[in-house]
Amino acid sequence: MKKRVVLVTGASGYLGGRLCRELFNGGHHVKAFVRRTSDLSSLPPPTDGGTRGGTLELVFGDVTDYQSLLHACSGCHVIFHAAALVEPWLPDPSRFLSVNVGGLKNVLQAYKETGTIEKIVYTSSFFALGPTDGYLANETQTHSGKFFCTEYEKSKAVADKVALDAASEGMPILPVYPGIIERFNGRLPGYIGQANDRFSFSHVDDVVDGHITAMDKGKPGERYLLTGENASFRDVFDIAAMITQTKRPSFGIPLLVIEAYGWISVLFSKLTGKLPLISPPTVCVLRHQWAYSCDKAKAELDYHPRSLKEGLSEVLPWLKSLGLIKY
Numbered sequence: 001m002k003k004r005v006v007l008v009t010g011a012s013g014y015l016g017g018r019l020c021r022e023l024f025n026g027g028h029h030v031k032a033f034v035r036r037t038s039d040l041s042s043l044p045p046p047t048d049g050g051t052r053g054g055t056l057e058l059v060f061g062d063v064t065d066y067q068s069l070l071h072a073c074s075g076c077h078v079i080f081h082a083a084a085l086v087e088p089w090l091p092d093p094s095r096f097l098s099v100n101v102g103g104l105k106n107v108l109q110a111y112k113e114t115g116t117i118e119k120i121v122y123t124s125s126f127f128a129l130g131p132t133d134g135y136l137a138n139e140t141q142t143h144s145g146k147f148f149c150t151e152y153e154k155s156k157a158v159a160d161k162v163a164l165d166a167a168s169e170g171m172p173i174l175p176v177y178p179g180i181i182e183r184f185n186g187r188l189p190g191y192i193g194q195a196n197d198r199f200s201f202s203h204v205d206d207v208v209d210g211h212i213t214a215m216d217k218g219k220p221g222e223r224y225l226l227t228g229e230n231a232s233f234r235d236v237f238d239i240a241a242m243i244t245q246t247k248r249p250s251f252g253i254p255l256l257v258i259e260a261y262g263w264i265s266v267l268f269s270k271l272t273g274k275l276p277l278i279s280p281p282t283v284c285v286l287r288h289q290w291a292y293s294c295d296k297a298k299a300e301l302d303y304h305p306r307s308l309k310e311g312l313s314e315v316l317p318w319l320k321s322l323g324l325i326k327y
Helices: 014-025 066-073 094-114 151-168 204-217 233-244 255-272 280-286 295-301 308-321
Strands: 005-009 029-034 055-060 078-081 119-123 173-178 198-202 224-226 230-232
Touching (some): 005 014, 014 029, 014 055, 014 204, 029 066, 055 066, 066 094, 078 094, 173 204, 198 204, 198 308, 204 224, 204 295, 224 295, 230 233, 233 308
Parallel strands (some): 005 029, 005 078, 078 119, 119 173, 173 224
């Protein structure tokens, strides 16, 4: 593998931290772009030598602060733009556009000014492509823009158009679209609604591998879905119960009940300043199907996602070991 100077935005996040670690282990010089207030526990320590000669450098800034981003891009060959504001609801929805759209625009402007960047791997989301009610979608789908369940979905759809426009202008950007990354921090007493609509689930390590292979093999201007098994939340809960040897949920919680709870949670959020676990936009997402094919990534990126059962068998014990869940 050719050693490169690689910038990772969103480096302190769940995906970004693992991406930095794998790039570091692969022998690259990794510039981890983080805010000074970020939790850096997911990153390898800044050092001058991994097992394969990798190095990691902390670079402080924010994707909405262009000058700090431009400084971070200096001397880089590849940018992994993984920074994003990922929440179903925020009291100030304008933040989604400033971070998710404005941040990408700043990356593209920095590419123009830097002159050394060979490829931009942009972490989008399947939400950018829109729901797939009644069918299985692939990379040819673009968001209809007729409605959005969340402001996050809207911002990622707008950013997706920015990325595709940049690709049409010849910029070496390559959007990838992960599924729902398996990570759970609680247990619900019942199924969500009928729990039969399908969602595309991804294991974080598979998504990281897909990003790195996209750097090596991906074609600029092409789009790649880094999704996994399409399954219902009923499947998720049933498999999780089997793995943890706990009882399956015995009833379904109607979406109207969850929506009412969401409105109450939003009200309390405005009073306490803490983000709600459930909000009405979350319920809107649950009313739709989000099922996608990753056949293109399998063919062109040698992408081999784990099954849902394999992924949960790894993730649930790991979360238990961290004290994040109990069973």
